[in-house]
Amino acid sequence: MNGxxxxxxxxxxxxxxxxxxxxxxxxxxxxxxxxxxxxxxxGVLLICIGQAxxxxxxxxxxxxxxxxxxxxxxxxxxxxxxxxxxQKREVGTDxxxxxxxxxxxxxxGTISQMPPMFSAAHYKGERLYxxxxxxxxxxxxLKKIKIYQLNLINYYQDVNPIVKFExxxxxxxxxxxxxxxxxxxxxxxxxxxxxVRKKVGNFSIEDSLNLEELKKEKVLRKRYLISIDSAxxxxxxxTVKSEATKTVLNGGVISSEQIVEIPEGLKTRKNKFVKIFDxxxxxxxxxxxIKENGKNIFFKPIKVFRNY
Numbered sequence: 001m002n003g004x005x006x007x008x009x010x011x012x013x014x015x016x017x018x019x020x021x022x023x024x025x026x027x028x029x030x031x032x033x034x035x036x037x038x039x040x041x042x043g044v045l046l047i048c049i050g051q052a053x054x055x056x057x058x059x060x061x062x063x064x065x066x067x068x069x070x071x072x073x074x075x076x077x078x079x080x081x082x083x084x085x086x087q088k089r090e091v092g093t094d095x096x097x098x099x100x101x102x103x104x105x106x107x108x109g110t111i112s113q114m115p116p117m118f119s120a121a122h123y124k125g126e127r128l129y130x131x132x133x134x135x136x137x138x139x140x141x142l143k144k145i146k147i148y149q150l151n152l153i154n155y156y157q158d159v160n161p162i163v164k165f166e167x168x169x170x171x172x173x174x175x176x177x178x179x180x181x182x183x184x185x186x187x188x189x190x191x192x193x194x195x196v197r198k199k200v201g202n203f204s205i206e207d208s209l210n211l212e213e214l215k216k217e218k219v220l221r222k223r224y225l226i227s228i229d230s231a232x233x234x235x236x237x238x239t240v241k242s243e244a245t246k247t248v249l250n251g252g253v254i255s256s257e258q259i260v261e262i263p264e265g266l267k268t269r270k271n272k273f274v275k276i277f278d279x280x281x282x283x284x285x286x287x288x289x290i291k292e293n294g295k296n297i298f299f300k301p302i303k304v305f306r307n308y
């Protein structure tokens with residue numbers, strides 16, 4: 001069994017536990033997710049199975065689309081509702097929809113974030129959240145992330161107003177930290193109270209499969225299995241001549257003379273990833289162009305699927 005499952009991770013369990021559930025349900029040993037989703041969050045979690053685990057690195061970088069809620073006036077040590085309250089501040093009457101929209105605009109584009117202590121990031125080989133639970137705080141480096149869109153959906157006025165929002169962002173973005181920083185920008189503090197990952201790349205929550213459905217429909221599981229080819233649909237496709245198949249499977253470099261046809265896009269670009277197929281339509285590997293010499297383009301397999 002090889003491919004990608006679009007799983008709807010429920011609230012209350014970690015991404016690792018979700019992968020373990022899938023392993024147990026399908027009775028498989030090789031599976032892994034392509035981007036952690038906090039235990040308190042729900043939504044799309046892509047799980048690679050079998051040979052598809054080799055392409056996880058290509059899926060991790062896809063844009064993430066979230067819908068969330070933050071509560072103003074209350075800050076927590078974990079920056080979400082799971083943590084301890086560390087500060088309460090009054091929410092001024094000057095905070096309204098227009099003010100929030102103005103602050104949101106400041107956070108669009110490339111920004112720097114400080115990874116929270118309650119996170120799975122590493123410090124000298126240990127997870128930050130383990131140190132945080134011991135009351136230890138260590139120095140972290142700022143990291144660059146990108147917010148493509150940050151939109152206000154609703155603003156519910158109350159003693160502690162609730163801000164409902166949607167965000168499209170790059171990998172490595174902590175939505176908890178985004179809420180915390182916005183709360184500080186507003187001068188009242190805030191924490192993330194609810195989060196749903198609606199989309200990862202082209203994989204949406206509407207097409208996801210929850211764990212209970214997977215348990216009931218094990219016989220139909222291939223219906224939900226997304227092929228490596230489909231998951232990487234933006235990659236160009238090349239087909240090698242029969243005599244080059246063995247070379248590809250052994251990780252050897254192939255030339256344009258060993259390819260049936262080269263897509264136009266690859267004739268003008270270097271370092272472009274490609275899917276390499278044999279004449280029967282079997283996916284052999286992922287490769288990249290490594291050299292261009294006149295009309296000759298050379299490809300090197302980087303991920304080989306021997307038994308795909």
